[in-house]
Amino acid sequence: MKILITGSNGMLANAIKEELKNEELICTDVEELDITNSEQVNEFVKKTKPEYIINCAAYTAVDKAEENKELAYKINAIGPKNLAIAANENSAILMHVSTDYVFGGDKPVEEDYKEDDEKNPQAVYGTTKLEGEKLIEENCSKYYIFRTAWLYGEGRNFVRTMLDLSKTKDEVKVVNDQHGSPTYAVDLANIIHQVIDKKIEFGAYNATNIGYTTWYDFTKKIFEIKNVKCKVIPVTSEEFKSPAKRPKNSKMSKDKLLKNGINIPTYEDALKRYLAQE
Ligand SMILES: NC(=O)c1ccc[n+]([C@@H]2O[C@H](COP(=O)([O-])OP(=O)(O)OC[C@H]3O[C@@H](n4cnc5c(N)ncnc54)[C@H](OP(=O)(O)O)[C@@H]3O)[C@@H](O)[C@H]2O)c1
Numbered sequence: 001m002k003i004l005i006t007g008s009n010g011m012l013a014n015a016i017k018e019e020l021k022n023e024e025l026i027c028t029d030v031e032e033l034d035i036t037n038s039e040q041v042n043e044f045v046k047k048t049k050p051e052y053i054i055n056c057a058a059y060t061a062v063d064k065a066e067e068n069k070e071l072a073y074k075i076n077a078i079g080p081k082n083l084a085i086a087a088n089e090n091s092a093i094l095m096h097v098s099t100d101y102v103f104g105g106d107k108p109v110e111e112d113y114k115e116d117d118e119k120n121p122q123a124v125y126g127t128t129k130l131e132g133e134k135l136i137e138e139n140c141s142k143y144y145i146f147r148t149a150w151l152y153g154e155g156r157n158f159v160r161t162m163l164d165l166s167k168t169k170d171e172v173k174v175v176n177d178q179h180g181s182p183t184y185a186v187d188l189a190n191i192i193h194q195v196i197d198k199k200i201e202f203g204a205y206n207a208t209n210i211g212y213t214t215w216y217d218f219t220k221k222i223f224e225i226k227n228v229k230c231k232v233i234p235v236t237s238e239e240f241k242s243p244a245k246r247p248k249n250s251k252m253s254k255d256k257l258l259k260n261g262i263n264i265p266t267y268e269d270a271l272k273r274y275l276a277q278e
Contacts, residue, residue: 002049009029011185013027019186035080042085052196055096065124072124100149103121147252150182163226178214207254221268225275226278
């Protein structure tokens with residue numbers, strides 16, 4: 001099967017390339033295919049005729065997006081629109097990756113977000129990602145949108161940062177009022193593979209590992225598994241200021257994927273596998 005992967009040097013793209021290595025992959029970085037260039041996207045898709053386009057290209061710097069609004073919009077909204085039009089015109093299926101940040105994050109933490117719940121992004125990154133989702137829905141009939149969260153995998157990521165900090169510090173301060181599901185890029189890549197195999201209904205799906213935690217408890221879990229003796233101090237989001245507001249509740253229900261027979265590991269299981277090869 002011919003599959004086009006955009007943004008192919010990114011963290012998730014690397015996991016997808018490994019997961020789908022037995023398929024005919026066309027991997028493109030920004031030099032080879034700039035998703036913001038509609039003409040280039042159209043010509044490339046017309047020429048290569050992929051069955052699937054997996055869009056891993058994105059502007060992912062959440063805090064910097066507050067200042068670089070236009071660039072973030074171009075990459076996170078116009079890019080997906082270009083891919084949606086090209087997919088539609090060339091009978092390809094578009095698989096796009098979005099974020100928990102499209103939700104407002106103000107639901108009580110006992111509740112989780114279902115796919116169709118009201119969207120209310122609190123910062124520029126989430127706003128541009130939501131625009132991208134809408135432009136895909138408007139311009140393409142065969143698409144999957146996978147909303148993921150708290151992604152870690154090959155390269156710089158939260159888990160690696162905490163382990164690095166623990167080497168030089170006796171204690172680390174970590175927010176304990178943001179709730180969500182850490183997600184191993186390898187597991188998200190496998191979810192995407194299962195969706196291709198099972199050909200489930202098109203649409204938007206929450207796609208993270210199973211289970212919920214906070215960044216604070218997640219850090220404690222990382223240190224526990226690695227037997228690291230660094231103290232974890234809980235702090236509030238207000239104490240840990242950042243340019244972009246983060247949702248307090250990023251919990252997304254995975255029922256829709258599960259009901260479609262997609263297997264999803266727990267975040268604890270995922271973390272153990274990731275740390276075993278760190
Ligand atoms: N990381 C997370 O915690 C997280 C959470 C929720 C959702 N997501 C979503 O998950 C997806 C994958 O995230 P990730 O962490 O794997 O991202 P990533 O590592 O930042 O990779 C994004 C890739 O897109 C490339 N890119 C940027 N502009 C491009 C353009 N105009 N045309 C083609 N490629 C372009 C980047 O290239 P350069 O590096 O050369 O710019 C980079 O290789 C994204 O859609 C993101 O929004 C991520």
